[in-house]
Amino acid sequence: MIGAAKAGVEVSITGLGVKVPDRIVTNDELSQYVDTSDEWIVERTGIRQRRIASDDEALSDLALPAARDALAQARLAGSDVDLIIVATVTPDMAFPSTSAIVADAIGATDAGAYDLSAGCTGFMYALAQAYAMLAGGLAHRALVIGGDVLSKILDWTDRSTLVLFGDGAGAVVLEAASSQGFLGFELGADGAGGANLWLPGSGSRKFDDPDRFVKMNGREVFKFATRILVQSAEDLLAKCEVTIDDVDVYIPHQANMRIIDHATRKLGVPSDRVVVNVDRYGNTSSGSIPLAMADAVADGRIGPGKLVLMTGMGAGLTWGSALLRWTKEAAA
Ligand code: ACO
Secondary structure, X not given: OEEEOOOOOOEEEEEEEEEOOOOEEEHHHHOOOOOOOHHHHHHHHOOOEEEOOOOOOOHHHHHHHHHHHHHHHOOOOHHHOOEEEEEOOOOOOOOOOHHHHHHHHHOOOOOEEEEEOOHHHHHHHHHHHHHHHHHOOOOOEEEEEEEEEHHHHOOOOOHHHHOOEOEEEEEEEEEEEOOOOEEEEEEEEOHHHHHHEEOHHHOOOOOOHHHOOOEEOHHHHHHXXXXXXXXXXXXXXXXXXXXXXXXXXXXXXXXXXXXXXXXXXXXXXXXXXEOOOHXXXXXXXXXXXXXXXXXXXXXXXXXXXXXXXXXXXXXXXXXXXXXXXXXXOEOO
């Protein structure tokens, strides 16, 4: 699906918070668990370290502090929020949803709350849904959280997946804005490619111990990622009638530096406009884009009036792009 935002309905991000686990795991440390090396990982992926949750740390332990910071930035209380979406493939448990756990913890007693599963693209799907709920008048203040603790579902003896991922979460508040915010979204899914990145033993089809870890066909995912990051972004830019030169900040999903470099080159984005933190966090799945967004706000690249292009892709296979004019000011 693809759509440009309706003229006159302005929805934007008014608060942003992120949280990663304290524990830093370097490539050298991983080489104690599997046959790999810092040199191989840096050359093939650009990843130097990642954050890994402790045994008793679950998604909501990251999502909550991120949500609280986002609410504080938006000058809202939890009770002001009437919609909570948590995009994740690693909820605390299948049910209750992590969004219901978050709603309870922040006192959002009047909020609709649900989890959303779209792999690493989850944050983009959740942004689109929250935008549509607000633009349609069903909700007024939404909390959108993207986060994963993939370390819990990785096979720590499989070097082909272990080295790629990390844990982290980010949260944003969406509200009616004083000026143009979101310009449009493009979302897609191709289930035919699903088995290239999957967790077979995790649901009603099969719930077996040996299959409870992530399995990936790295080469196929690489081909998909390099194609879709470019195509999704170009389709959305065309739909919104802007060019890549208009984009001030490009936030691609932080999967792999080679994938990011490829997309950047193909799209023709100057490297100083591309946000990269895969070196520090690895691939944090649904946490990837909000974490990168927070970095770009912190270093001053994202600010009022800046045009931000985000594209995620991941398990499903899924993909999604959003175009946003950074506003930060809620409508009076
Ligand atoms: N350390 C050392 N050697 C390794 C490692 C490792 N961690 N992993 C694989 N190898 C070996 C392989 O066994 C293979 O050895 P062989 O030639 O003796 O058989 C060799 O390295 C080359 O393996 P390839 O898979 O061909 O390596 P490639 O250059 O394709 O890089 C990679 C692998 C980095 C996984 C790449 O395919 C990739 O980035 N794919 C995309 C993965 C991705 O981004 N997934 C997530 C995206 S979606 C989401 O975010 C959920």
